[in-house]
Amino acid sequence: MIRIEKTKKRVFTRRGVVWLGQTCNQRCYFCYFISRIEDHSHPLHAFMSLDKAKEIMNRLRYFYGNRSVDIQGGEPTIFKEILPLVSHCREIGLSPTLITNGLVLARPGVAQEYHDAGIRDFLVSLHGYGEVHDEVVGVPGAFEKISKALENIREAEIPIRINSTMSKPVIPVLTKVAEKAIEVGALAVNYIAFNPFVDQHTGRRRNDTVARYSEIVPQLTESIDMLEEAGVEVNVRYLPLCLAEERHRKNFYNYQQLPFDLHEWDYQSWMWSMMTPQMMKEGGLNPLFRLGTGARTLYRADHLYLRDNAEAHPFKTGIKYAAQRTVARIQQAVNKEKVYREEAKDRAVIDCNYTRGPACAACHLRYICDGFHGDYAEFFGMDEARPVTDVPVTEDPRVFIREQEKHVLAEDCDWAL
Numbered sequence: 042m043i044r045i046e047k048t049k050k051r052v053f054t055r056r057g058v059v060w061l062g063q064t065c066n067q068r069c070y071f072c073y074f075i076s077r078i079e080d081h082s083h084p085l086h087a088f089m090s091l092d093k094a095k096e097i098m099n100r101l102r103y104f105y106g107n108r109s110v111d112i113q114g115g116e117p118t119i120f121k122e123i124l125p126l127v128s129h130c131r132e133i134g135l136s137p138t139l140i141t142n143g144l145v146l147a148r149p150g151v152a153q154e155y156h157d158a159g160i161r162d163f164l165v166s167l168h169g170y171g172e173v174h175d176e177v178v179g180v181p182g183a184f185e186k187i188s189k190a191l192e193n194i195r196e197a198e199i200p201i202r203i204n205s206t207m208s209k210p211v212i213p214v215l216t217k218v219a220e221k222a223i224e225v226g227a228l229a230v231n232y233i234a235f236n237p238f239v240d241q242h243t244g245r246r247r248n249d250t251v252a253r254y255s256e257i258v259p260q261l262t263e264s265i266d267m268l269e270e271a272g273v274e275v276n277v278r279y280l281p282l283c284l285a286e287e288r289h290r291k292n293f294y295n296y297q298q299l300p301f302d303l304h305e306w307d308y309q310s311w312m313w314s315m316m317t318p319q320m321m322k323e324g325g326l327n328p329l330f331r332l333g334t335g336a337r338t339l340y341r342a343d344h345l346y347l348r349d350n351a352e353a354h355p356f357k358t359g360i361k362y363a364a365q366r367t368v369a370r371i372q373q374a375v376n377k378e379k380v381y382r383e384e385a386k387d388r389a390v391i392d393c394n395y396t397r398g399p400a401c402a403a404c405h406l407r408y409i410c411d412g413f414h415g416d417y418a419e420f421f422g423m424d425e426a427r428p429v430t431d432v433p434v435t436e437d438p439r440v441f442i443r444e445q446e447k448h449v450l451a452e453d454c455d456w457a458l
């Protein structure tokens with residue numbers, strides 16, 4: 042029996058993430074991995090083996106202490122051994138979520154098979170409504186199938202959450218996404234900015250696919266109000282805090298807020314599981330490490346070199362990882378929040394080139410907001426930044442989000458209730 046609870050306790054998430062391989066039955070132009078999905082010879086394209094996926098899950102559970110996991114492909118429902126993998130996660134105490142486009146789940150009986158295998162919930166990718174959804178995911182008829190899938194999931198009594206990427210064509214139908222979420226009884230909706238991660242750099246972010254923040258805000262504000270009125274949790278990811286209406290600041294998650302979102306991923310295990318060896322079919326796994334001094338150096342190293350080096354010089358490489366782990370363990374014991382906050386800032390500034398405009402200097406939220414994405418600022422400038430001055434200057438990333446009620450499953454969030 043699924044027990045859903047509401048909580049305002051903002052503690053570190055213990056949710057991990059795994060990518061099985063970049064193989065997919067859709068072609069969403071805003072996909073983080075679209076180039077490797079289209080390139081069948083890319084080393085990250087093919088699905089890994091069930092045994093390798095299980096090994097990754099074991100490390101998330103037993104080394105990183107994760108309690109739940111988001112399983113992604115590409116599209117994980119076309120991974121042949123997905124049901125045994127779901128069951129394995131359930132058996133080791135790692136509640137499994139599938140992030141899915143829903144095409145396969147439109148078939149009768151499939152959702153029930155996941156129920157029986159022990160799925161926790163589905164995070165369904167609904168990128169628009171009607172023809173807009175079909176257009177942005179590159180599959181005619183996809184909306185009809187995802188609608189059928191949502192019905193099937195609901196009938197199988199499996200909780201639903203929804204992801205919606207706010208690329209430009211989707212903005213006019215954001216409220217329709219909200220209506221659909223309410224209709225199917227979704228627990229949560231995540232509205233995600235179309236930001237430049239990984240393959241999204243490759244010419245797919247253009248003025249005609251990236252909406253201006255000022256275009257997004259009216260539709261987004263109305264959608265949040267509709268969803269909250271209906272009791273659905275709403276999370277807005279990767280938009281500057283000054284775009285939020287005051288009543289919606291609690292819903293906005295920048296990098297510093299993300300580790301406290303129980304539906305988001307633990308920075309520490311995330312950093313390990315997104316290293317190349319953990320995302321590809323061939324080869325073994327990387328040594329484990331913790332966030333803290335040296336973690337980013339190891340992450341940024343050439344993974345294959347590291348792996349080969351570890352085989353050639355296991356002692357030296359072993360010492361290096363052992364030293365990093367010891368230092369990081371001490372740093373986290375002393376101040377985990379500081380370590381995670383440093384990581385949040387590195388992700389914004391180093392990984393995504395976030396930038397700030399003159400308005401930000403006067404903003405009271407400047408220490409907890411990421412600012413504007415660098416390439417967004419290049420497209421459109423920083424004119425939309427509005428310094429927030431109606432609250433005291435704060436250094437506390439949880440100042441607003443601690444007012445948000447989250448809908449969680451008691452089975453893997455008992456520690457957060």
Ligand code: SF4
Nearest residue numbers: 281283401404410412
């Ligand atoms: S720091 Fe800049 S981008 Fe962030 S809320 Fe303030 S004005 Fe907006």
